[in-house]
Amino acid sequence: MEWEVVIGLETHTQLQTKTKIFSGASTAFGSEPNTQACVVSLALPGVLPVLNQEAVKCAIKFGLAVNAEISPRSVFARKNYFYPDLPKGYQISQYELPVVGKGSMTIQVGSGEKAYEKTIRITRAHLEEDAGKSVHGAQEGMSGIDLNRAGTPLLEIVTEPDMRSAAEAVAYAKKLHDLVQWIGICDGNMQEGSFRCDVNVSVRPKGSEKLGTRREIKNLNSFKFMQQAIEFETRWQIETLEDGGTIQQATVLFNPDTGETRAMRSKEEANDYRYFPDPDLLPLAISESDISAVKAEMPELPEAMKARFEAQFGLAHYDANALTGSRATADYFVATVNAGSDAKLAANWVMGSISAKLNAEDKEISESPISSIALASLIKRIQDGTISNNAAKQVFEAMWTGEGDADQIIESKGLRQVSDTGAIEAIVDEVLAANALMVEEFKAGKEKAFNALVGQAMKASKGKANPAQVNEILKKKLGA
Amino acid sequence: MSLNSADIKRIAHLARIEVNDTEAEATLSKLTGILGLIEQMQAVDTTGIVPMSHSQDVTQRLREDVVTETNQRELFQSIAPSVEEGLYLVPKVIE
Amino acid sequence: MINKSLKQLGAMLQGKEISSVELTQEFLNRIDRLNPAINAFITLDKDRTLAQAKRADEMLSAGKGTALTGLPIGQKDIFVAKGWRTTCGSKMLETFIGPYDADIIERFDASGAVNLGKTNMDEFAMGSSNETSYFGKVQNPWDRSRVPGGSSGGSAAAVAARLCAAATGTDTGGSIRQPASLCGLSGLKPTYGLASRFGMIAFASSLDQSGPMAKSCEDMALMMNVITGFDKRDSTSLNREKEDYTRDLNKPLAGLKVGLPKEYFAEGLGADVAKVVQEAIAEYKKLGAEMVDISLPNTQLSIPVYYVLAPAEASSNLSRFDGVRYGHRAKEYGDLMDMYCKSRAEGFGAEVKRRILIGTYVLSAGYYDAYYLKAQQIRRLIAQDFENAFKQCDIIMGPTAPSTAFKTGETADDPVAMYLQDIYTIAVNLAGLPGMSIPAGFAPSEDGKRLPVGLQIIGNYFDEARMLNAGHAYQQATDWHTQMPEGIE
């Protein structure tokens, strides 16, 4: 039987606020245990939550970014369960009326010929508080509880089960990761847990409409693990069904060491969260003017920027898409253009050499040793004919390794191309004289011979001759 | 909706309160009485009535995102049952 | 002196007839003598108390005194006070020392009042008799074999026995008004949102409000000026302009329209209580008030609605008591689950556990709509009853409780009978309205004791000044509120 995997994601993004969602305690990462656990974080008797306006603003930003409905009225609810890192015995979350409703996001899956676009529906996004952390090994048989993180604002973003492969799920997660950073609501730091994905996976016979029983892979904090976990889980579910077994709904954890998923022990019992509206918090009202105020602060969104790149710079759809894959990439590209570079050349360089280098060295574009201004100065030298494309590659390599700026390197390496017509004519004459056979072949109709002659001329000039001029002069001399 | 003592145990477990069999039986009779009292509500037709969570029709006031809390770990942990190196100690949490 | 009002004692302090330290010491001496039997106070800290009195004397000498400066006030042990043991009447918090101050504690501190000690209460405010306190029952000073009412029974008994000049209480379903009624004092639950809940250990968050318990309406007005006011730490605190609750005390009552709900005078009301309440109504007519017959048709439903909503909220509010960060942790336990279950089984008393279980049940999967949602819908009907009633009248009057103080142990084993005590008070909490009880006379018990009866006055939202005016006018015309139990001299 042919199987189809169905995937939906729930992503917890930590919002970039200075203080917790319901108290004035700091959210800074990495402090000594429990030094950022105030009376509210500790759930001391008698304390009450007061909502952070910045968290609400972040939710509105996200809603606007995915073209979602932003609820004029949303409600905070209590999700009741006991866990030592959950000090109140309930998590304040949103249940029936979330702050952000239905929206969507378009993702690009794969690359090259096989690349395709797909729209993923966002079901909702809601505000909630993070839990604390359990630290193991403090004492034999004991766990230590650190509540510094308890109460950190989260936006939980939930999709419809719209993804059909691990690749699609990862593409969505990456795109979302880029987007939340793009709009400045989340630092995207996956190691520190700022962006965590829960992935719901089920399988069904291809063509079937009915959803299979799903298992939820909890807390994936790397795209690589997500890929591995989904692939393992999919295989496991298919094998289980093919062996005549059934899938039990479960929460599972991914073990990066074994590459396997296993059901969590502590969640064996059926959860009964007893949600009800939190009586300590009144309904959250968001007006049109609140939304307009946030809109005014929003950066240009990737979709809009993509369309603008196509229209304004004549970039291809694929290129515009790639350049708007992350805010940092887009900013870099725009800065390069603003520094005087031709847009198409800039696009080629950013997606070509820069991206290849970054990939090879596992670096972010913000860490690029060649700044956007430096790249623009290099491209300008191509534009004004100072160097050839080939020479530019050499200059780029040298710039990357910190040998200096473009002009310095061009000078020191003597890469300035020869554009003096007389000098090039002399070289061409020499080449024609030395390669009579090729000239014969060309005249007999062998087009390739022409290219070979260009190559010889370039070689003779040690790559410094302006190739366009070489072409032109050669054509003239051959009477072509 | 009538309860039995297995229900009591299930609810007590959800609420993390240990009850033995005798307690469950005693609790059962009391809870059944209370639920009988509550059951009066079912006679009322509430179709279309908006549930009332708060007595005032006001909305959430928002707080500025400014740090106001300072570290008081020592004070707060002075009333804790068990702490070590700034952490609250509990029996091992199993995932 | 012990029978003097806050107003009178305040004047003595201002006039240097007595110092706050002397006054405070006098009450502390009375507590030493009478409290071992009455058990109204469960935590005293004489050093802290006298230090506050000393500070108050300094404020007074410096001419910085307010109306309450130097006056010793009993604080219900539901309010977290920094450095004070705060137990909420529970074993769970037997050793809990408050690490911060509740809003109400801060406000009394700022006024220069003296915290005389923490008063006994039903455990986590769940009860109408003060019999559920882990720290023992409280005696009703009018008849020591009877309950003082609850949950603010310690505060009520303390004021009745003149162990303090006034005290604070909290009222979720009648916990200020019913003990005030049973102990012969004045008690007021403000409009929901006027008094901050910050630092008041939550029972049912959407119903809880703190308020004054004192000998007179005039004293309550002075306390209301301190207790109420916006607090940004409580999201449900209302941001309104500060009011002076003494402003209307002396207004004439002529033309005041008083609504008498027929449901409050129907079956279930004790004849002795009915008689006293009718006499009070006759007195109000003499004062110029006009009586209007009204109906609050959903009154009966307030009990089931309350006993769904309050336990539901409580079950969740009390989840934080898990033995991890503070509070009782069982001595012996196995794994984490065992630690939770044993700590909570040991730390909570029977009534609290019952309510947690009821609350857990009504919120659990499959029952939410039938219970919780339904109760919230009927809650709206109950609020609408009042909305309609206030179209016909200015204030509403009736009994506070169906009976006078009952014998200790009488209903302790019958929660349903106990819950019916709250029939006239609960609807006010559900609607979020202000409600008040004032002494209206006495009913004799079989054994010849005089048992106080309270008259309940319910106002429209934010109408506390008018209610206090109505109460004060009555207290000018009668002397029920100045009478003292025997045997407390």
Ligand SMILES: [Mg+2]
């Ligand atoms: Mg989730």
Ligand SMILES: [Zn+2]
């Ligand atoms: Zn979540």
